[in-house]
Amino acid sequence: MNPDIVQLVLVTIVTAATPLFIAAVGELVAERSGVLNLGVEGMMIVGASVGFAVAYMTDSTVLGALAGTASGVLMAALFAVLVIGLAANQVASGLALTIFGIGVSGLIGSGFVGQKRTAAQALWIPGLSDLPIIGRLFFGEDLFVYAGIALIALVAYFISRTRAGLTLRAVGDNHTSAHVLGLSVGRIRLLAVLFGGGCAGLAGSYLSLVYTPFWSPGMTAGRGWIALALVVFASWRPWRVLGGALLFGGATVLQLHAQAFGIGLPGQLLSSVPYAATVLALIVLSWRNRRGAAAPAMLGMPFISDR
Amino acid sequence: MRIDLEPRAEPSRWASIAAPVVALLLAIAIGGVVVALLGKSPVQAFSVYFIDPLSASWSLQALAVKASPLILIAVGLSFCFRANLWNIGAEGQFIVGGALGGWLALATHDGAYQQSLGGWWILPAMMLLGIVGGALYAMIPAILRVTLGVSEILSSLMLVYIAGYGLDYLVRGPWRDPQGFNFPVSVTFDPEATLPSLIADGRLHAGVLLTLAAVLIASVVLAKTMFGYEVRLFGAAPKAARFAGFSERTITLAVFAISGGLAGLAGIIEVSGQINQLQPSISPGYGFTAIIVAFLGRLAPFGILLAGLVLALTFIGGEGAQVAMKLPLDLTSAFQGILLMCVLAADVFTRYRVRIVTGAAR
Numbered sequence: 001m002n003p004d005i006v007q008l009v010l011v012t013i014v015t016a017a018t019p020l021f022i023a024a025v026g027e028l029v030a031e032r033s034g035v036l037n038l039g040v041e042g043m044m045i046v047g048a049s050v051g052f053a054v055a056y057m058t059d060s061t062v063l064g065a066l067a068g069t070a071s072g073v074l075m076a077a078l079f080a081v082l083v084i085g086l087a088a089n090q091v092a093s094g095l096a097l098t099i100f101g102i103g104v105s106g107l108i109g110s111g112f113v114g115q116k117r118t119a120a121q122a123l124w125i126p127g128l129s130d131l132p133i134i135g136r137l138f139f140g141e142d143l144f145v146y147a148g149i150a151l152i153a154l155v156a157y158f159i160s161r162t163r164a165g166l167t168l169r170a171v172g173d174n175h176t177s178a179h180v181l182g183l184s185v186g187r188i189r190l191l192a193v194l195f196g197g198g199c200a201g202l203a204g205s206y207l208s209l210v211y212t213p214f215w216s217p218g219m220t221a222g223r224g225w226i227a228l229a230l231v232v233f234a235s236w237r238p239w240r241v242l243g244g245a246l247l248f249g250g251a252t253v254l255q256l257h258a259q260a261f262g263i264g265l266p267g268q269l270l271s272s273v274p275y276a277a278t279v280l281a282l283i284v285l286s287w288r289n290r291r292g293a294a295a296p297a298m299l300g301m302p303f304i305s306d307r
Numbered sequence: 308m309r310i311d312l313e314p315r316a317e318p319s320r321w322a323s324i325a326a327p328v329v330a331l332l333l334a335i336a337i338g339g340v341v342v343a344l345l346g347k348s349p350v351q352a353f354s355v356y357f358i359d360p361l362s363a364s365w366s367l368q369a370l371a372v373k374a375s376p377l378i379l380i381a382v383g384l385s386f387c388f389r390a391n392l393w394n395i396g397a398e399g400q401f402i403v404g405g406a407l408g409g410w411l412a413l414a415t416h417d418g419a420y421q422q423s424l425g426g427w428w429i430l431p432a433m434m435l436l437g438i439v440g441g442a443l444y445a446m447i448p449a450i451l452r453v454t455l456g457v458s459e460i461l462s463s464l465m466l467v468y469i470a471g472y473g474l475d476y477l478v479r480g481p482w483r484d485p486q487g488f489n490f491p492v493s494v495t496f497d498p499e500a501t502l503p504s505l506i507a508d509g510r511l512h513a514g515v516l517l518t519l520a521a522v523l524i525a526s527v528v529l530a531k532t533m534f535g536y537e538v539r540l541f542g543a544a545p546k547a548a549r550f551a552g553f554s555e556r557t558i559t560l561a562v563f564a565i566s567g568g569l570a571g572l573a574g575i576i577e578v579s580g581q582i583n584q585l586q587p588s589i590s591p592g593y594g595f596t597a598i599i600v601a602f603l604g605r606l607a608p609f610g611i612l613l614a615g616l617v618l619a620l621t622f623i624g625g626e627g628a629q630v631a632m633k634l635p636l637d638l639t640s641a642f643q644g645i646l647l648m649c650v651l652a653a654d655v656f657t658r659y660r661v662r663i664v665t666g667a668a669r
Contacts, residue, residue: 038460042644078648085310087659088651091393091460095598096651100644106637107345217637222468229461268476275468279451282462286455304312304659 017249026199033192034298038094041224042101043200051205072201172296235294356624378615380597383569396463398594399470404571407440412500426499441571449563502580514576
């Protein structure tokens with residue numbers, strides 16, 4: 001096979017994986033604090049519509065990405081009021097956030113359907129980016145990719161090496177003890193949930209600013225849910241999220257290339273590959289791990305302070 | 308400022324009736340603000356969404372027909388949610404039920420079976436296949452959960468996408484009507500495979516009666532049988548339920564079978580009562596909206612009956628508002644999300660005494 005094609009395939013895998021791991025690493029932080037936010041899909045799609053709208057109006061990809069991130073934080077704040085402030089059911093609240101987000105993103109994006117922007121520029125380091133096979137892969141991605149990987153490194157360091165990270169895990173594993181120790185369970189969870197929302201919003205704006213790059217209704221197409229599955233698949237460990245996302249990115253790209261090369265399978269079968277792969281990944285993981293051993297113990301449980 | 312929650316010993320009876328009503332009013336108020344932000348009249352929107360559909364016989368019939376699948380699915384989901392199990396793939400079970408039941412209509416289309424056997428059996432067999440299809444599809448996440456501990460939330464949702472692509476393939480491929488001018492639709496069902504109308508020339512079909520029957524049966528099962536008690540106890544106090552010797556495995560499989568079966572039945576009712584053929588998409592998101600119906604109805608069959616009518620109203624009103632006021636259809640989904648959030652927020656008042664403490668009082 002031509003080395004240029006190999007490189008192209010590898011680069012598209014990274015592009016497909018990036019929105020997944022950015023959203024997943026944010027959700028990972030929220031879940032480590034004990035909050036299950038099923039609204040990733042909703043926060044992501046709002047991020048995609050707001051990100052595109054702002055980038056289109058200001059003609060700035062950076063402003064678009066910032067606005068997309070901010071919209072994700074706002075959505076997460078709504079969720080936090082319900083599940084942290086009012087101790088509402090987390091599963092149902094997350095679903096509400098997703099249903100709401102799909103509608104709102106349609107309203108925001110309705111004026112931008114059919115508009116196009118040029119995709120965000122990829123980095124280009126003369127010499128390094130020209131290297132065969134690995135040149136573009138390592139030195140010629142767009143800035144989101146590097147920012148996303150930096151985010152993972154940061155989260156990994158934060159969770160395992162810092163005092164604040166220890167606090168986060170303590171709250172996620174036993175909120176009652178954490179409370180008795182004088183930690184503010186609600187405030188820590190709020191910050192974790194907001195961080196998760198920001199990441200989902202950023203991941204969504206990546207889709208509409210780099211991946212496609214245009215806005216279309218429902219464009220996240222279940223990626224938020226796949227990001228949620230990735231967190232489980234990664235056993236709540238940041239670097240494994242990156243590995244998992246690359247695997248899923250691979251499945252998506254394989255499916256696209258198979259369609260392009262006209263492999264004799266129905267398109268719908270190939271399109272369902274990422275979703276089937278997600279189920280399969282969950283099965284393989286459960287097979288390997290004992291039940292729920294890796295999950296934060298308080299995941300999904302509301303905390304009610306008895307003062 | 309902070310919010311203090313103090314658990315109530317008993318859920319407040321008064322609050323549990325008032326909460327959904329307050330939530331609905333609150334959601335309508337917020338929806339009005341959104342409409343105003345879009346530059347339209349909230350008063351006119353309210354009338355188009357909630358009053359106009361109630362003013363004509365044809366739209367009342369449309370309301371019952373739209374509410375029917377929502378109620379059927381939500382009644383099934385209420386069993387799951389009460390047991391603290393999260394089947395959120397009802398949309399997929401709806402599609403599989405509709406497809407499997409619809410397959411019989413295609414297989415018997417103008418065939419020899421009908422002439423020799425009279426054709427009366429086709430509709431009941433289709434309904435049965437719809438139930439079986441939905442229940443079997445729901446068994447996948449249920450079995451994965453009880454054997455391997457796979458999260459039923461994620462697996463049931465992923466299966467929605469797979470079911471959608473599956474139906475799309477069938478209708479564009481092997482099940483396409485050869486005389487259909489290349490449109491991706493199946494042949495139109497024979498009269499033997501179509502649910503009869505209850506009113507001459509009306510849209511109200513016999514599926515509505517099946518929905519009412521399901522509501523009645525479900526309310527008896529939940530309130531009066533040992534199984535209903537097990538389901539409720541399992542959700543409220545899983546440790547006590549295990550101590551009492553109830554099998555988690557049996558209850559999980561049973562509630563998934565019930566919710567999948569009812570979603571599948573809703574699917575085949577929609578296909579044989581409304582659409583009368585198979586097409587790439589057979590649901591405007593009933594499986595997801597039904598989750599809102601279940602919560603607005605407080606997971607009780609008769610509450611769900613009322614809640615189903617309210618959400619059906621938003622679907623029909625949404626279509627009306629699109630035509631009459633050029634309001635985008637996405638408004639319906641945004642409103643439904645707001646409504647569910649309000650319901651969940653209001654629910655807090657039934658379980659806790661809520662006190663807002665201002666900074667000085669600390």
